[in-house]
Amino acid sequence: MGFARKTLFFAAAVAACGAGFLVLDVVMMNMQGLDLIFEK
Amino acid sequence: MRKTLSFGFLASLVALVVCVLAGTGPALAQEAAGFGPAPVLTAADYPTVAGVNGRLVIWIVAQLHLWFAAFVLAVPIFVFIIEAIGMRTRDKRYDDMAYEFIKVSITAYSITAILGGLLLFSLILFYPHLFGYLSTIFSKSMFYYALLFFGESAVLYLYYYGWHWLQGDLRKWIHLSLGLLLNAIGTTLMLLANAWLTFMMSPAGVDPAGVFNGNEWEAIHNFLWNPINIHRFVANIAYGGSIVGAYAAFKFLTARTSQEKAHYDWMGYNANFIAICALLPLPFAGYYLAAEIYAYSQQMGITLMGGIFAWLFIIQAVLIGALFLSANYYLWCGMGRSDGARRYYWAIKYIAIVLIGAFLVWFTPHTLVLTNSELKSLGGPHHSILGPLGIMPAKNTAVNLMIIFTFLSFLIYRRSNKVATVSWEGMGNTLQVALFTAGILNILFLGIYHGYFTNTVYKVAASIPQVLTTFVVIVVSLVLDSFIYRGARDVGPLHWGRIPDRAQYALFLLAVAFTWLMGLMGYIRSGIRQHWHVVDIMRDNSPNAFTPTLGYAANVVSVAAVIFLTLVIFVFWIAKVSSVKTLPAGYWKE
Amino acid sequence: MRLPRLLQAALVLVGVYLGFIVVFDYMLEAVIPGSLLTMYMFFVTVGVFMVFTYDEERTRELVAPIKAMVENPIYRGARNTVFIVIPLLVGYGVYSRTLPSFEAPVELRTIHPAPPSTAKIYGERVNLLTLENPFRHYQTDDPEIFAEYVQEGAAVYIENCQYCHGDKLDGKGPYAEGLNPTPLNFQDIGTIAQLQESYLYWRIATGGPGLPKEAAPWISSMPVWQEFLTEEEIWKVILFLYDYTGHAPRSWGEAHDAGGH
Numbered sequence: 001m002g003f004a005r006k007t008l009f010f011a012a013a014v015a016a017c018g019a020g021f022l023v024l025d026v027v028m029m030n031m032q033g034l035d036l037i038f039e040k
Numbered sequence: 041m042r043k044t045l046s047f048g049f050l051a052s053l054v055a056l057v058v059c060v061l062a063g064t065g066p067a068l069a070q071e072a073a074g075f076g077p078a079p080v081l082t083a084a085d086y087p088t089v090a091g092v093n094g095r096l097v098i099w100i101v102a103q104l105h106l107w108f109a110a111f112v113l114a115v116p117i118f119v120f121i122i123e124a125i126g127m128r129t130r131d132k133r134y135d136d137m138a139y140e141f142i143k144v145s146i147t148a149y150s151i152t153a154i155l156g157g158l159l160l161f162s163l164i165l166f167y168p169h170l171f172g173y174l175s176t177i178f179s180k181s182m183f184y185y186a187l188l189f190f191g192e193s194a195v196l197y198l199y200y201y202g203w204h205w206l207q208g209d210l211r212k213w214i215h216l217s218l219g220l221l222l223n224a225i226g227t228t229l230m231l232l233a234n235a236w237l238t239f240m241m242s243p244a245g246v247d248p249a250g251v252f253n254g255n256e257w258e259a260i261h262n263f264l265w266n267p268i269n270i271h272r273f274v275a276n277i278a279y280g281g282s283i284v285g286a287y288a289a290f291k292f293l294t295a296r297t298s299q300e301k302a303h304y305d306w307m308g309y310n311a312n313f314i315a316i317c318a319l320l321p322l323p324f325a326g327y328y329l330a331a332e333i334y335a336y337s338q339q340m341g342i343t344l345m346g347g348i349f350a351w352l353f354i355i356q357a358v359l360i361g362a363l364f365l366s367a368n369y370y371l372w373c374g375m376g377r378s379d380g381a382r383r384y385y386w387a388i389k390y391i392a393i394v395l396i397g398a399f400l401v402w403f404t405p406h407t408l409v410l411t412n413s414e415l416k417s418l419g420g421p422h423h424s425i426l427g428p429l430g431i432m433p434a435k436n437t438a439v440n441l442m443i444i445f446t447f448l449s450f451l452i453y454r455r456s457n458k459v460a461t462v463s464w465e466g467m468g469n470t471l472q473v474a475l476f477t478a479g480i481l482n483i484l485f486l487g488i489y490h491g492y493f494t495n496t497v498y499k500v501a502a503s504i505p506q507v508l509t510t511f512v513v514i515v516v517s518l519v520l521d522s523f524i525y526r527g528a529r530d531v532g533p534l535h536w537g538r539i540p541d542r543a544q545y546a547l548f549l550l551a552v553a554f555t556w557l558m559g560l561m562g563y564i565r566s567g568i569r570q571h572w573h574v575v576d577i578m579r580d581n582s583p584n585a586f587t588p589t590l591g592y593a594a595n596v597v598s599v600a601a602v603i604f605l606t607l608v609i610f611v612f613w614i615a616k617v618s619s620v621k622t623l624p625a626g627y628w629k630e
Numbered sequence: 631m632r633l634p635r636l637l638q639a640a641l642v643l644v645g646v647y648l649g650f651i652v653v654f655d656y657m658l659e660a661v662i663p664g665s666l667l668t669m670y671m672f673f674v675t676v677g678v679f680m681v682f683t684y685d686e687e688r689t690r691e692l693v694a695p696i697k698a699m700v701e702n703p704i705y706r707g708a709r710n711t712v713f714i715v716i717p718l719l720v721g722y723g724v725y726s727r728t729l730p731s732f733e734a735p736v737e738l739r740t741i742h743p744a745p746p747s748t749a750k751i752y753g754e755r756v757n758l759l760t761l762e763n764p765f766r767h768y769q770t771d772d773p774e775i776f777a778e779y780v781q782e783g784a785a786v787y788i789e790n791c792q793y794c795h796g797d798k799l800d801g802k803g804p805y806a807e808g809l810n811p812t813p814l815n816f817q818d819i820g821t822i823a824q825l826q827e828s829y830l831y832w833r834i835a836t837g838g839p840g841l842p843k844e845a846a847p848w849i850s851s852m853p854v855w856q857e858f859l860t861e862e863e864i865w866k867v868i869l870f871l872y873d874y875t876g877h878a879p880r881s882w883g884e885a886h887d888a889g890g891h
Binding site for chain 2: 020
Binding site for chain 3: 337338339340342343346347348358361365368369372373375376385388389392393395396399400403404405406408409410411412413414415417418421422423424425426427428430431492494495496497540542576
């Protein structure tokens with residue numbers, strides 16, 4: 001794999017994992033009756 | 041058979057004391073039908089015995105008892121695990137190691153019992169009314185507790201003395217089941233004792249005057265019971281691992297042959313591995329306990345974390361950091377056993393930088409110790425940069441990072457002797473790095489955003505996804521790793537015993553730091569009751585009801601820790617003596 | 631050329647030390663307390679030691695110059711110098727630390743004294759564990775009335791509190807300079823944002839003299855406000871404190887309902 005493709009693959013992987021973690025955050029906060037983003 | 045003797049003696053002693061109390065204990069006798077309020081005491085109700093300080097005696101004896109109890113409850117847990125591993129892998133080394141562990145714990149077991157008896161006597165002698173009151177409420181559980189010791193001893197002796205007898209297919213299974221039973225009884229004993237002490241912190245089943253409603257289960261299942269149960273159970277495993285690690289280190293350093301060195305190196309590695317596995321979830325169990333204490337009573341919570349005890353928490357933070365550092369250091373030193381470790385040495389300094397950085401945040405106090413000139417220069421006790429690092433969200437973020445990077449140390453340790461053969465190795469590694477990156481970003485997001493830009497409900501709530509992120513990173517990367525290294529080839533044989541002596545001292549440090557930590561934290565847990573025997577219900581009116589100074593408390597705990605460690609060295613030495621044979625020429629007639 | 635490892639280690643330590651000083655004292659203009667810097671440097675040293683000694687070869691390289699200095703007769707001069715200079719330095723350190731000075735001893739201060747579970751306020755015993763701000767519910771029920779109460783609280787604050795705690799609630803009122811410890815900064819995330827409203831109520835109503843005797847002596851000059859303000863005024867001031875700083879009082883959310891006393 002070339003450098004550009006490698007970087008792209010890495011970025012995509014981080015984004016995918018990040019999205020997964022974000023789902024985890026939303027679910028866990030919701031289970032405690034809260035939204036992920038705090039509203040005053 | 042000194043052990044059996046002291047044991048039988050103690051069991052009968054416990055039974056006797058329970059009977060005596062049941063017969064003549066004033067509180068018990070008169071409240072057979074209805075229960076009275078908690079006694080209101082005066083300084084005269086606390087006997088002076090032999091001119092000693094009652095609180096000091098109880099403090100030290102209870103602490104020693106707890107240390108040994110933690111040890112003898114923990115050892116069977118991982119003896120059981122190791123025996124099971126041995127049965128599965130059919131590697132006899134595991135079985136021998138498990139046997140060696142249980143042998144060490146047998147002596148410790150009788151010391152635990154002796155200290156338990158001493159604690160019971162001391163309580164009755166120095167705090168008769170408190171003990172009387174507790175025993176009216178926990179009459180049944182105290183009785184069963186005493187009886188359970190017969191079961192515990194019987195199973196333990198069967199398990200130990202029957203080790204070589206119960207070998208082979210079916211017999212081995214019977215032996216393993218005995219191990220399970222031993223753990224079940226041991227854990228039940230701990231749960232009962234936990235109920236008594238948590239009742240003193242968060243009483244239940246009594247009205248505000250302390251009149252018991254007769255429902256003992258309610259008193260047992262009080263608000264803080266389960267948080268303490270979880271915390272102690274996990275901590276015991278880590279503690280037992282660290283003590284056995286110290287044993288292995290001791291044997292390693294005194295070993296004469298390279299074979300012995302290899303054996304004890306291997307043992308130390310396994311003990312340390314178990315200790316780390318239990319250490320990783322421990323901060324969360326502790327956090328949960330502290331959060332529940334806060335939820336139960338703001339007063340107790342603030343005394344604990346923001347008030348006078350906050351300074352001991354700084355020591356605690358330092359010691360926990362020391363645990364993480366020495367565990368990591370041991371892993372790094374251990375990489376030298378493999379000839380392939382060099383490939384990963386470059387990563388160690390980055391792991392160290394993150395670990396130390398997170399550790400510094402972890403122990404930064406909320407209230408700083410400032411000289412007058414510093415106070416003037418800052419314009420007040422508040423520090424705009426360091427202040428925010430003193431509160432919980434920063435600590436949570438730091439400890440999650442420490443755990444992830446400790447896990448990373450373990451991951452490269454595992455990899456150091458392997459060469460992957462799958463074609464997609466590069467891609468797999470990239471994926472793993474991505475997983476770590478995303479996980480760390482998420483932990484930082486949760487910690488910084490929810491910690492500093494929302495309210496306390498969010499702050500506390502965000503710690504849960506934080507923990508789960510760490511957990512997911514660990515589990516998923518272990519799974520990924522197992523695929524990447526499927527069918528991997530070894531670099532060469534592992535050289536057990538090829539580890540610097542320094543690493544053994546890291547194992548000692550682990551055990552000592554653990555011991556000290558448990559003593560200090562145990563004092564805090566007990567101390568946040570302040571001038572109450574039973575919080576808000578039964579007041580401590582003894583001359584010793586005050587909260588001692590931090591220096592005094594730290595000294596008491598340190599002295600107790602030294603006594604404990606001396607006893608532990610004695611236990612190790614006894615285990616060694618038992619296998620030494622002297623053959624004097626011409627002493628016995630032919 | 632690669633630097634000798636001992637020099638590397640020393641440079642890292644000096645670099646980190648100077649880094650702390652430069653970043654905190656000069657760039658951020660918030661001095662790093664000496665007590666904390668000592669602790670930080672201790673563990674940074676431990677970390678450096680760990681990284682430099684985890685395998686035999688590195689350790690040997692690290693200690694080689696020290697060993698050579700002690701064992702090799704060529705370096706006798708250096709050895710003797712070091713053996714004289716180091717004890718002298720240690721001696722000077724001990725001397726300067728134990729030398730009496732006019733500096734007041736360092737105090738361990740507790741920012742949040744633990745509240746009692748009940749307190750006597752306005753002649754009545756109130757349970758601080760369950761006490762709630764009677765006006766808090768208007769925040770959701772009737773924001774207009776709520777805003778009015780906040781305004782009233784602001785007026786009370788400006789008349790009574792800002793002299794010490796400051797008109798920006800940052801603990802820098804006109805009298806603040808004269809007090810040690812300085813008045814609390816409510817903007818700080820570590821103060822009222824960590825506390826329940828009942829705590830503030832207790833602290834305001836009973837002031838310095840009401841601080842718990844368990845951790846005496848206290849040095850707080852906070853007046854006993856229940857002698858000067860009404861109960862309602864105190865609760866309204868509390869509304870204002872949170873409203874102005876944008877913090878939310880500590881609450882237990884759903885977790886609290888499950889537990890309880």
